[in-house]
Amino acid sequence: MFETGFHGVIKRAVVIGNGFAGAENQCIGLLRALGLSSRYSLYRVLRPRGAVNEWLHWLPVSVHKKVDNVIRKIYDDSRCFLGKKVVPVLVENGGKNAGLLDVLEADANQIAKMARDTFDRDGPLLVVASGRDTISVSSSIRQLAPENVFVVQIQHPRLNLNRFDLVIAPCHDYYPLTPEAQEQIPWFLRSWITPREPPDSNVVLTVGALHQADSAALRIAASLWHDELALLPKPMLVVNIGGPTRNCQYGEDLAKQLTEMLQNVLWSCGSLRISFSRRTPEKVSKILLKEFSANPKVYIWDGRGPNPHMGHLAWADAFVITADSVSMLSEACSTGKPVFVVGAERCTWKFAEFQKSLHERGVVRPFTGKEDISETWSYPPLNDSAEAASRVIEAVSKRGWITHA
Numbered sequence: 001m002f003e004t005g006f007h008g009v010i011k012r013a014v015v016i017g018n019g020f021a022g023a024e025n026q027c028i029g030l031l032r033a034l035g036l037s038s039r040y041s042l043y044r045v046l047r048p049r050g051a052v053n054e055w056l057h058w059l060p061v062s063v064h065k066k067v068d069n070v071i072r073k074i075y076d077d078s079r080c081f082l083g084k085k086v087v088p089v090l091v092e093n094g095g096k097n098a099g100l101l102d103v104l105e106a107d108a109n110q111i112a113k114m115a116r117d118t119f120d121r122d123g124p125l126l127v128v129a130s131g132r133d134t135i136s137v138s139s140s141i142r143q144l145a146p147e148n149v150f151v152v153q154i155q156h157p158r159l160n161l162n163r164f165d166l167v168i169a170p171c172h173d174y175y176p177l178t179p180e181a182q183e184q185i186p187w188f189l190r191s192w193i194t195p196r197e198p199p200d201s202n203v204v205l206t207v208g209a210l211h212q213a214d215s216a217a218l219r220i221a222a223s224l225w226h227d228e229l230a231l232l233p234k235p236m237l238v239v240n241i242g243g244p245t246r247n248c249q250y251g252e253d254l255a256k257q258l259t260e261m262l263q264n265v266l267w268s269c270g271s272l273r274i275s276f277s278r279r280t281p282e283k284v285s286k287i288l289l290k291e292f293s294a295n296p297k298v299y300i301w302d303g304r305g306p307n308p309h310m311g312h313l314a315w316a317d318a319f320v321i322t323a324d325s326v327s328m329l330s331e332a333c334s335t336g337k338p339v340f341v342v343g344a345e346r347c348t349w350k351f352a353e354f355q356k357s358l359h360e361r362g363v364v365r366p367f368t369g370k371e372d373i374s375e376t377w378s379y380p381p382l383n384d385s386a387e388a389a390s391r392v393i394e395a396v397s398k399r400g401w402i403t404h405a
Contacts (some may be wrong), residue, residue: 003072004177005164006327006389007372008124008207008400008401008402008405009123009124009401009402009403009404010036010123010124010125010126010150010396010401010403011036011039011122011123011210011400011403011404012036012039012040012041012122012123012125012126013034013036013039013040013041013126013127013128014040014041014043014111014125014126014127014128015027015028015031015040015041015042015043015124015128015129016043016044016045016106016128016129016130016134016137016138017042017043017044017126017129017130017131017134018045018130018131018132018133018134019043019044019045019046020131020275020328022209022327023130023131023134023154023155024042024130024284025209025210025211025327026130026154026155026209026210027128027129027130027154027210027212028040028212029210029211029212029213029214029385030128030152030154030168030210030385030388030389030392031126031128032212032214032216032217032341032385033210033214033385033386033388033389034126034392034403035403035404036126036394036403036404037093037212039404040128041104042103042104043103043104043105043106043107043111043137044103044104044105044106045105045106045131045133045134045137045287046105046106047133071348091201101264106137107137108136108137108138109140109144109146111125111127111137111141112140112141112144112145112148113144113145115141115145115148115149116145116148119147119148123401124148124149124150124399125148125149125150126149126150126152126396126403127141127142127149127150127151127152128152128154129151129152129154130153130154131155131157132155132157132362134153134249135153135158135163138151138153138164139151139153139157139160139163139164140369142164142165143163144193145301150165150166150392150395150396150401151164151165151166152164152165152166152167152392153166153167153168154167154168154169154210154219155168155169156169156173156174156194156195158195158196159166159195159196159370161200161202161203162200162202164202165202165395166202166204166391166392166395167202167203167204168202168203168204168206168210168388168391169195169199169203169204169205169206170206170207170209170326170354171205171206171207171353172233172350172351172353172354172357172358173194173195173350174195174198174199174205175349175350175353176193176194176195176350177195181349181350184349186198189193195264200265202395204387204388204391204392205333206384206387206388207330207336207357207358207361207382207384208326208327208330208333208354208358208382208384209326209327209330209384210330210384210385210388211327211330211331211334211385212329212385213310213313213334213335214385214386216335217310218310218313218335219314220310220312221310221311221313221314222314222315224310225308225310225311225314225315228308228311228314229308229311229315230315231272232270232315233270233271233297234270234271234317235268235269235270235273235317235318235319235373235374235376236270236271236272236273236311236315236316236317236318237265237269237271237272237273237310237316237317237319237320237373238273238274238275238316238318238319238320238326239258239262239274239275239276239319239320239321240275240277240309240312240319240320240321240325240332241258241273241274241276241277241280241284241285241288241322242277242279242280242322242323242324242325242328243277243278243279243280243284243356244279244281244283244323244324245279245324245351247347247349247350247351247352248322248323248324248343248346248347248348248351249346250284250322250324250343250346251281251283251284252283252284253286254284254322254343254346255283255284255287255288256287257342258288258322258342258367259287259288259291259292260369261342261367261368262292262320262369263291263369264369264370265369265370265371265372265373266295266297266298268371268372268373268374269297269373270297271297271298272292272295272296272297272299273299273300273301273308273312273316274288274292274298274299274300274301275300275301275307275308275309275312276300276301276302276305277325277328278404279324288300289302294376305317313331313332313335316335316337317337317338317373317376318337318338318339318340318373318376319332319337319338319339319340320340320341320342320367321339321340321341322341322342322343323341323342323343323344323346323347323355324343324347324351326342326351328356329341329358329364330382330384331380332359333364333379333381334364334366334381334382334383334385334403335381336378336379336380336381337366337368337376337378338376338377338378339363339364339365340364340365340366340367340371341355341358341364341365341366341367342366342367344359344366361379361380362379363379363380363381363382
């Protein structure tokens with residue numbers, strides 16, 4: 001450690017986010033595993049949103065902004081046509097609330113300059129980014145300050161992986177390279193499908209998504225939610241419902257099916273707790289609310305008050321989770337507790353491959369409505385965040401640097 005010197009210790013980080021919790025939580029989850037969760041600054045790549053901008057997300061961010069500016073000049077900044085410009089929102093940084101001014105728009109030149117100017121005083125800067133919109137910023141930072149930064153890109157950046165020091169991607173991102181997937185892709189689109197080549201030495205493969213629900217976080221959540229959850233009748237079944245996606249479509253039909261299956265297993269539950277996400281369609285939530293809101297065994301979180309998600313992860317005895325959410329499944333499968341999936345047969349493309357990998361590892365089972373929730377089973381929990389952090393530490397050491405724990 002002493003041979004590395006003061007300037008070789010990474011004790012600060014920058015997160016390049018895209019405003020979506022699923023992507024930014026992966027970055028923060030990696031920093032938690034590296035012991036840097038209270039030592040990062042959050043920057044965001046901001047796209048114009050609303051109205052016609054929702055049809056322009058296929059454009060690179062820089063091009064999208066230029067198109068937005070041109071259209072605003074032509075239409076005299078009409079909000080009806082263009083929607084509102086995006087401003088940063090409240091985030092949590094290192095477990096503490098951070099105000100609007102703490103979330104800055106990501107500027108590669110400014111971040112690279114900061115890394116160079118403060119290197120002698122503060123040492124190397126770890127840059128962690130996630131999501132398609134962040135790729136150009138994170139790769140530019142590395143190009144502008146290669147001797148001062150270590151850049152990790154989470155989620156597969158499609159091509160030119162040598163633009164980053166390390167890429168962290170789930171195994172199912174490589175599904176498009178399989179013969180089965182190639183048959184599904186028209187030949188003229190194959191060069192645009194992620195990825196273009198097998199993983200190189202700077203690629204870390206995970207089973208699922210990185211997240212913040214590590215053992216330390218769950219211990220804290222268990223304490224915080226003790227008074228509300230500890231004395232509830234056992235076993236406690238937690239149901240997490242996401243929302244339909246392009247590759248996992250469902251609606252009222254699945255909600256009715258899930259309702260019937262939950263009724264069938266309710267006899268074996270001491271308590272049942274249901275949570276909806278921001279993506280859950282109202283028509284889906286209404287069906288479950290109508291069926292269970294008057295049942296004394298059942299609690300439904302409606303989005304008001306503190307989010308019990310971490311408390312549920314800590315105190316649940318088993319989970320039922322809709323197949324659309326890689327993040328929720330990854331978190332639950334890191335607890336070692338029984339995880340049942342509903343709707344996996346509706347997943348397509350690489351998300352079907354993700355479901356297949358979970359089943360083959362024995363970490364999930366399909367929810368049928370015939371289960372006895374009191375009968376438990378176990379498996380080796382997913383540990384993607386810690387394993388990815390180990391690879392970061394190993395890669396950083398090749399630069400002659402270490403991370404500050």
